[in-house]
Amino acid sequence: MMNKFQLELKKSLPDLWRYAFALSRDRTNADDIVQDCAERAVRKRDQWQRDRPIKPWLMTILLNIYRNQYRRDTYLRLVPIDDDQSKLHERLPAPSSEQDRIELAATAHAINQLPPEQREALLTVVVGGLDYGEAAKTLDIPRGTVMSRISRARARLRQIRALENGSVRRIK
Amino acid sequence: MSEEHIKNEITEAHLHAYVDGLLSQADASKVSDYLIQNPEKADEVADWAAQNKMLDNLFSHEEAELRTQDIDLSISVDRPAVFAKFLRVAAMIAIVVAGVASGWVARGTMPVQNVSLQVATVQNARAAHVLYTSEVLHPVDVGADQAAHLVDWLSSRLDTKLIAPDLSSSGFSLVGGRLLPSGDNPAAQFMYENGAGQRLTVYASPGNEEKLASFQFEKWDGFSSVYWRDQNLQYAIVGEMEREQLIAIATNVYRQLI
Structure with a gap:
């Protein structure tokens, strides 16, 4: 049986994952970031103001985790930031046409x-x-x-x- | 959601809010009318909308559902024992240096005499911040649960009486700290964290300088720093935050050194 906090958190997870993926550009990183975010949110759940939507609060936590992670990667150059277009193709959702696929890859490239x-x-x-x-x-x-x-x-x-x-x- | 309410004329902000679906229906139709009258703007706004659509398509909702459905939310992360211990030691910590204040003269009037020393110190502090605040498993060598030991140890290595500032009034609590090299000298890093997980570094290293320096603010690559120097040590505070917030924290730290 989940309490209100857990329900709200659960409901936000897919949005948090998309946000983490968009920021980090890496699926595995996004998994880790969301997991870490969920753990921190549970640990700090008393800080959530129940009369306010939970998502902005969760996203603040997530953004801080991402920034720490991202800065480490750029600083140490251990994990290259992946904006390789050929790899981007692999991670794109199945688009309806080749033209869409090219458009999506170009968007990803531009965002980066x-x-x-x-x-x-x-x-x-x-x-x-x-x-x-x-x-x-x-x-x-x-x-x-x-x-x-x-x-x-x-x-x-x-x-x-x-x-x-x-x-x-x-x-x- | 009526994020941008249109009073008189339509501004750039209204056009963005229109694209982001943040206008009331009435305001959205005002913008639609405006765009019909202004085809050049309409082109631009259409491009923005296409960008939004692309971004939405780029990050699949279905995949996000799939990848998050197994996350366990019953994670037990209560740490009452550690926390209680932290409360006990919180009173005795407050970094930094006794005997500092005597040498400090009217901050804001002292020119910086040795810019390269400042640059090197800020760079070291920033490097330590970047490297260790991102660390999940071992962000610090000695945790806040051993704060007294940490302060004693660093004090003896830096050969100066340090205290760990209590930043609870700024919303930050001590995570812990570590010893670092600073050229041939030792330096101390104290890491803090606020409720949202944002981290902050308080860095101190020997100054080798007679000259004092007042607060120097700098922002580089998203990281803000405040630097100053007293008779014994140089300090740098580094965090990913705006100027006002970091200066307020630096002021908080500085007051505790007096």
């Missing part, structure tokens, strides 16, 4: 080229499903900063895609 703070802001809202206020709390930055990072991320993604398409489309 964003500066970390822009990537995190965009993924927190789009994949994590938080609103801007919740994202501001999770990322521990002002709401206006969330907005400007998302705005820059989107402009940058358009630019990257435009360059990749070889078009001379002007981006403001």
Whole structure:
């Protein structure tokens, strides 16, 4: 029999996994991050304010775990950050057509080229499903900063895609 | 969810909120009308929406369900014994140095005399922070449950009386610490953690400098640091947080050294 905390946590796990996968770009890392996040959440469950949605709180914990992990990897260069396009193909969900598959790989590639703070802001809202206020709390930055990072991320993604398409489309 | 309420004119923020589904229905239709009038903006917004769709497709919901269904939530992680011990020692710890304060003059008025010393110290502190805060199994050599031993040990190695600052008023509790090399000298790292799992490093190493230095804030690659120097030691506090929060913590630490 699960209590309310466990039920809410259980319900959030798939979203947390997607968020962890999007951030870490690695399935095994995402498994580890979510497991660690769940354990920490259980350990610190008293800190969850029951009248508030649980997901932003969980995502804060997850983001801190990811940042520690990610920084270690980039610092030690033990685990290369995988943005190899050929490998990306393997991990993509079965798309309906070759064109979709290429599009997805190109998106993954473009996302990986964003500066970390822009990537995190965009993924927190789009994949994590938080609103801007919740994202501001999770990322521990002002709401206006969330907005400007998302705005820059989107402009940058358009630019990257435009360059990749070889078009001379002007981006403001 | 009415995240961005439209009062008068439609701003960039409303367009983002529109794409992210954060507008009320009424506001969303205002934006739709606006986009019909502004085809160039409409192109941009359509691209953003396509990006969102791609991101959503990239990370499969079904796979996420499958991979998380076996996670065990009955994990028992209560550690009352350790915690009680921690409470007992919490009172006696507070890093850092007795006899520090006497040499400290009006912070904010002292120029930094030796920039390279500062740079090296901050780099060492940041490297220690990056390396050890990410460590899951052994983030510290000596844990907070042996705080008294930790402080005694590091004090004797640094040949200065250290205390571990109590950062509970800043929301951080001691994880533990370790001895590190700093050139030919020893250095001490104390690691702290808050309720959300965010970690913080308080680093101290011998100064070899007569000159004092006031708070120096720096941000590099997402990591903020505050550096200062007193008669005995140099300090660097490193964390992944905004300037105001880190300066507040540094002030908290500094006050406990007096």
